[in-house]
Amino acid sequence: MPFAFDAEPYALEFERKTTALLIIDMQRDFLEPGGFGEMLGNDVSLLRAAIGPCQRVLAAAREAGLLVMHTREGHRPDLADAPPAKLARGGLETGIGAEGPMGRILIRGEPGHGIIPELAPKPGEPVIDKSGKGAFYETDLELMLRNNDIRTIIVCGVTTEVCVHTTVREANDRGYECLVLEDCVGSYFPEFQRVGIDMIKAQGGIFGWVSTSEKAIAGLNRCAPQPGHRR
Ligand code: TIU
Numbered sequence: 001m002p003f004a005f006d007a008e009p010y011a012l013e014f015e016r017k018t019t020a021l022l023i024i025d026m027q028r029d030f031l032e033p034g035g036f037g038e039m040l041g042n043d044v045s046l047l048r049a050a051i052g053p054c055q056r057v058l059a060a061a062r063e064a065g066l067l068v069m070h071t072r073e074g075h076r077p078d079l080a081d082a083p084p085a086k087l088a089r090g091g092l093e094t095g096i097g098a099e100g101p102m103g104r105i106l107i108r109g110e111p112g113h114g115i116i117p118e119l120a121p122k123p124g125e126p127v128i129d130k131s132g133k134g135a136f137y138e139t140d141l142e143l144m145l146r147n148n149d150i151r152t153i154i155v156c157g158v159t160t161e162v163c164v165h166t167t168v169r170e171a172n173d174r175g176y177e178c179l180v181l182e183d184c185v186g187s188y189f190p191e192f193q194r195v196g197i198d199m200i201k202a203q204g205g206i207f208g209w210v211s212t213s214e215k216a217i218a219g220l221n222r223c224a225p226q227p228g229h230r231r
Contacts, residue, residue, distance in 0.1 A: 024157025029112035053213035134166035156184035178208035
């Protein structure tokens with residue numbers, strides 16, 4: 001039976017079994033004081049504001065039996081999957097692959113590459129390692145979505161205008177309906193947060209839908225199955 005999320009620009013119908021939660025790049029190097037993001041001069045508190053709402057949505061999604069997936073941006077230790085243009089970008093003295101405050105920056109297996117403990121994946125929840133900003137590029141995300149008959153994706157994570165936007169645009173072009181929760185995504189730039197959210201829902205929802213953690217949780221609670229259910 002279809003349920004609906006209260007959303008902008010209009011309600012988004014969904015079914016529990018065809019809806020997934022995707023949490024993008026909530027990694028220590030982007031969010032924690034002393035990490036790569038802060039080292040670049042960013043105010044990580046702007047991103048950290050999304051942690052509490054993300055935790056509540058994650059709990060509700062798990063309770064409702066949704067497929068929950070997490071992504072991490074990062075590279076192989078040998079950097080063979082890192083485009084030279086990405087490595088050179090910004091002319092950083094301490095950039096991708098360099099020894100940073102939490103191990104080698106954006107390298108898989110290093111402490112800073114890990115997902116923050118507040119949103120740690122549970123066993124059985126797929127974690128998608130991506131080398132790009134979009135979660136579809138050179139990953140098995142689409143295969144897993146298809147294998148699970150997913151049509152609707154609830155999107156949380158960082159940063160709004162970079163990895164969240166890129167992933168939502170990729171998903172939209174592939175026919176998925178994305179619900180972006182504005183208090184569960186974050187940007188180092190308040191203006192980009194505001195405009196990034198506006199861009200998604202403009203023109204009748206050109207890339208998707210926008211809602212809040214509270215409204216999404218209300219929708220998930222409405223669709224929650226009886227105790228003892230199996231996904
Ligand atoms: N995950 C993600 O958005 N990666 C970035 O590099 N974001 C920035 O805003 N730099």
